[in-house]
Amino acid sequence: MLQCPAITTVDAYKAAVTARLGLHIVEVINNEVISAATDNTGSTILLHCRVEPSGQLTFTAKTKQ
8 A cells, every 4th residue: 555645536647657657557447547567577467556535545466477
């Protein structure tokens, strides 16, 4: 969990991770954003983030490894 007062909406989170981290948005379901990236071995990483209006971000990362 991370507290980030500047990111209180799904749109703010999407803008931040695409511009700053280069993640690709896969899907948005209500207040959860699923994004994808590739690690240095070429494996895909899925990053799930639940965005709360308070700025609380909760992450889950999923890989094949």
